[in-house]
Amino acid sequence: MIKLLHTADWQIGKLFGQFKPDDGALLAEARFKAVEKLASLATENRVDLVLVAGDVFDAQGVADKTIHRLFNAMAGFQGPWILLPGNHDAALAESVWTRAERLKAIPPNVTVCLQPEPVLLDSVGVALLPAPLTQRHTYTDLTEWFASAETPADMLRIGLAHGSVQGVLPEDIDSPNPIVPGRAEQARLDYLALGDWHGVKQIDSRTWYSGTPETDRFRSNESGRALLVELSEQGALPAVTPLETGQYRWHSETLELRVPSDVEFALQTISAFGPADVVELKLSGQTDLGGYRRLCAAIEQARGKARSVLADLSALRLEPTAEDIDALKADGYLGEVIAELRANQDGADAEIAREALALLAGILDAQHAKAGG
């Protein structure tokens, strides 16, 4: 029986500019942590082999330091690692791989499949058929040759490829490296390990996307995992078990405030975020000044608690109540200003008007606080 760990899309070197610098640095760091986690899982589960189905690096031109760091992070598993170049790190004439080789950063237990030719792993009885990307953009199916590839009869045939299986993934993914559906069966593969899709996804009984081991985007999918694949014998269906590897959970929340109780629900949602959460919050609808103040306070609190919170309140409309305005003691022309700002939230300058209204409310609050205290 063969046991292997299937992972992909490490995207080493990816940075996160949409967050505050501290948060971004931690998220980038988490990608190395994920590799360390994979190594330790491989060792724990005593797997025979680790397959990385492409996009190990986020870009060709990563720093030498990053290359060294990556291979060091893999040290936790001494068994064979098979790495496949993907579209981000294609095996070009000069690539991150040739540099890694020159830097002598690649340990002996790591094999990089730079050519589309069978790799025979005698010790584990596996004939590996890799489909490395050798161009920056590939429009042909690189797994085409799998079917005609001759492998020793006593070895398991395992395919390793990076690209999108046609007609299976969402339409909007216009991936340039296509893979025809049913390749595993057609090429008599025992298992086809795929990369490129960042979430865990089963294509057919022998074909899986493992997804990235550490989530790197808000798009909701089953990411942050690796697949433990067990192949009992030739021809047997693989037993696939997803393992948690990710450190952070990425959430994208869109909260629409319609009635006062919606504010309460939003507050609950916001306060529930913990240290492993990376949150994108979009608030829309409308609220009074009281609700607005509480939401702002809650978001500030969540920022202290969660890994990172991106809050977008630009679609939220402020509707100060009569009590709000009384509380602001906005008499004379200030009252007229507030009324106009409220009205202008529907006009061309809606966003500016809302912002101005919030600012004015803040200033009035501060003045009353000073006057009162």
Added chain:
Amino acid sequence: MRLSRIRIEQFKKFRQPIEIKDLEPGLNLFTGPNEAGKSTIVSAIRAAFFERHRSTSVDDLRPWGDTSASPTVELEFSIGETRYRLVKSFLGKKRCELQIGTRRLDSTEAEDHLAELLGFRYAGRGASDSMHWGIPGLLWIQQGAGHDIQGPVTHAIDHLRTALNASLGEIASSSGDSVLATVEAARNELLTPSTGKPKGAYDEAIKQEAALANDILELDADIAAYRQKVDTLAALRREHAADEAEKPWIGFRTQERAAAEKLEEIQRIEEALSNEKRRAAELDERIKLLHGQLETFARQEKELETREAELESIRQKLERATALVQEWQSKRAEAEARHEAARETLRLARQADTRLKLMRELEATRLKVKEAADTLEKAEKEQVALVELKRQAALTEIKLKDLEQLRAQDRQIREMQIRLTAAATRLRFALEDGRSIGIGNESVTGTGERLLLETTTLTLPGLGQLEIAPGGSDLTQLRAEAKQLIDTYEALLQRLGLPSLEAAEARYRAYTQHLADIKTAEATLKALAPQGIEPLRTEVAVQRARVQELEQALNLLPPETPQTAKLPSVSEAEAAEEAARLSLEKINESLHEARLTAGKEQTAFETATRELAAARAVVDDPQRPERVAAANRDLVDARAEQSTLAARIEALSRQLAEARPDILKQDVERFRRSAEQLEKRYNERLDQLTRLEIELQTAGAQGLEERRAELARDHAQAKRRLEELRRRAEALDYLLRLLRDKRRALTQRLQAPLQKHLSRYLQLLFPGACLDIDENLSPRSLTRNGSNGTELGDFEDLSFGAREQMGIISRLAYAGLLREAGRPTLIILDDALVHSDEERLAQMKRVLFDAATRHQILLFTCHPAKWRDLGVGARSLEAIRAEA
């Protein structure tokens, strides 16, 4: 508020009490020269209101030098229907009493009531100051302070605002201005106040974002270049591998060699062809030579024939020329004979002609001799007659001068006798018949008359003698003169040998006739012999000699013959001779020519004869037939060889043309170059590969894409921050604008009533103008219609005079506002508008008159004349004092 009575005592200028009663509800004009106490009245009113009666700082109210005085002011006025009476004494006797209708207030209570009523404050300590004066400070204009409006308005602002709000029933925002200030400060941290350009953190964020975006762009370019190089590397490697496998230049080298061999073979053919061509050329030359020889032979025979024919033709010509010479010779003999005959005829004709001419001349000369002899004879006769005439003339000569003298003397004598007769005593007598008397020596009878020129004695027979003496001495002198004249006359006649004047006259007529005859005779002689007699004689002699000469010549000529008559005239004979001579000359020329021609033909004949002999000698050479035969044989041989060679040359040429050696040469070059290019390209590529590999390795170590990712991260953060700042800046700007707009709208609303009053007065001064009021209700700027359209001027920039006018207009407007709010208004003008020109002053008078229909106005001036047309009577302070 209406002031009706003022009483002042022991106050500054007024030690004695002075009282002004019956003040008008509208305008009150007080006049007086400087120092008359106008300002004292004003300061009394001010003191009555502004100073606490207990104040110790009012020493200046006392009359100068009077330390014990208690300055006292008593005022009566009414507000609405309520009547007031205020009595206030300072210093010596401090007192304050205010009677309100029937109510009475004392001291501080009274004063506080007044302050509340009029809208002013008291000084905490010391004398009252402008900052306390409130509304009266604004409406009571001190001397020379009309232009200063800012300060008084500031001190009255609270009262004015209250008045405004009271009229509007609305309140301004309590915290608006501080919010506005906060927003403005926050906004100005991000945007420049004037232009709204980003500044501070916002500006920095913009710059940082742009810098990062630019860095990314630059890095992208580097990355693109790097990727391009990677692609180049891959392509080069593919090409290199292909070259390694194929080595395509080897094939080209082989092709080059094959082409070269083929070329060599062709070059051999080329050589053979050129040999054959040379041989053919030689043959052509030989054939040409042989042809030449044969042609020469033929030409020689032909020439012989030609020579023979030519000789014959020349011979015929010679014969013709010789015949012509003989012909011309016989013609010349005839012509010579003709010429000789003509010449003889001519000689004879000329002889006959000479004879004729001589004879005619002889006859003429003989005639001339006869005529000359006749003339000579006549001339000699005339000469003799002339001499006789001249002798006659000499005999009768009398000078004309003498004659004229005679005539003059005769005339004088007669005149003298007339005068004598006139002067003489006339004696008439008539004697009886028979009686006579003697008069002088004469005795007379009958009747008659005698003129007595001298004393005459009358002898009267019988009686005696009477002597009559004519009177005067003239008569005597006249008689003397007459005697002298007669003497001279008779002397001249004697000298001339003539008896009388008549004889002289006759003699002169005869002399004149002789002179005329001489003239006629001389003219006749002149006509006959103009040169005189002697030339005539010579002429006769000459002509006679000529006759002899001619007769001699005629005798020498041969005698006349009968043929002579038949001879032609000389001219005819000359023409015949000329024609004969010309004919002979022409014939001589033709003969000469014929002889030349004959000579030439002779020479030609001799030459042709010689040439013919030579030609014949050539043709008759005994070896000639053999040489002709040999040449013909050789020609046939050469032609045969030529045709064989031509066939060979054609075959070789065709072979050569098919092989295209030029193209073959190019093939060799082409294959060689192709091989070289490929080898060169291969080697170059190898170099390029090495270079590129090293370059890429170096570039790769820079981690370009990771750097870009970092930059992209930083850029995203910078952009987010910029976006936040932009939103904040926009929102603040928006908010500030909105706040200002609303505030301005509110202010305008608040100021509308004030503007209404202002406008009323301003239109009188500057039609169409508008005085802008600032937030503190002070005049800010004046907009009016000038000569160049609308003019906008800051209040502070106006002239002093204009500012004073505006100051008064503003105050009147405030007064209007206060009145509407139910506040008391009293306006005091102390010597105001002294800086206004007449035109403006006139307008200001209209303004004041209008204002006085609503407010009481006290106007003090030292220029009464200027205010005469104010519509109220002026009250002289001096008069008022005198009343007191």
